[in-house]
Amino acid sequence: MKVNVAQVRRNESGTAHFDLTEDFSSLESELDGVSFAAPVHVQLQVNNTGKSLLVEGKVLTELKAQCGRCLKDFIYPIDQIYEDEWVFTPEATEEQIETALLFDKDEIELNERILEQIVLALPMRFICSPECKGLCPVCGVNQNVKSCDCVQENIDPRFAALAQWTRED
Ligand SMILES: [Zn+2]
Ligand SMILES: [Zn+2]
Numbered sequence: 001m002k003v004n005v006a007q008v009r010r011n012e013s014g015t016a017h018f019d020l021t022e023d024f025s026s027l028e029s030e031l032d033g034v035s036f037a038a039p040v041h042v043q044l045q046v047n048n049t050g051k052s053l054l055v056e057g058k059v060l061t062e063l064k065a066q067c068g069r070c071l072k073d074f075i076y077p078i079d080q081i082y083e084d085e086w087v088f089t090p091e092a093t094e095e096q097i098e099t100a101l102l103f104d105k106d107e108i109e110l111n112e113r114i115l116e117q118i119v120l121a122l123p124m125r126f127i128c129s130p131e132c133k134g135l136c137p138v139c140g141v142n143q144n145v146k147s148c149d150c151v152q153e154n155i156d157p158r159f160a161a162l163a164q165w166t167r168e169d
Contacts, residue, residue, distance in 0.1 A: 013048060013050070014047075015046060015048070017044070017045055018044040019044075020041070020110075021041045021042075024114075024115070027111060027115055030115055031118065032122075033065070034065045034076070036063060037063060039061065040118070046086070051087075052091075052096065052100060054083075054085055055083065057083075058079065059082050064076075067127055067132060068127055069128070069135070076126060080117050080121040082114075082117050084101055085099065085101070086103055088103060088104065132144060
């Protein structure tokens with residue numbers, strides 16, 4: 001995914017708008033356990049401040065992930081705000097070298113930067129829905145689709161021993 005900033009860079013206080021869509025499936029090995037279910041759509045507004053190009057935008061896509069409770073694959077939408085600063089390398093200050101995206105050609109490659117945004121948008125644990133009931137720990141049935149008669153004994157082993165003792169008495 002590339003943008004050409006030739007015009008906006010040469011025009012102080014200039015702005016440019018980019019609307020890009022690209023298939024990122026060749027990059028999904030960098031995402032842990034999820035895959036792309038849709039192309040990545042990026043909308044960017046670029047403003048030349050005279051010191052750098054300030055970028056505001058959005059990263060939109062859909063991922064296929066596995067629910068941590070019921071183990072079913074489901075679609076997880078990504079709608080991530082993206083803010084960035086792009087600086088022409090010869091004009092970069094020390095601080096910008098640390099934090100900004102440096103470019104020395106008018107064509108800027110964004111894949112790494114966009115992928116980072118997607119990683120930031122990933123939850124600690126994927127859950128298909130807040131109401132997901134998960135799998136029965138006894139028979140493994142998906143409790144969202146079927147119910148079972150399993151008795152889920154959640155007895156503290158110390159009480160179990162006590163119950164045993166009472167019975168023998
Ligand atoms: Zn689930
Ligand atoms: Zn069960």
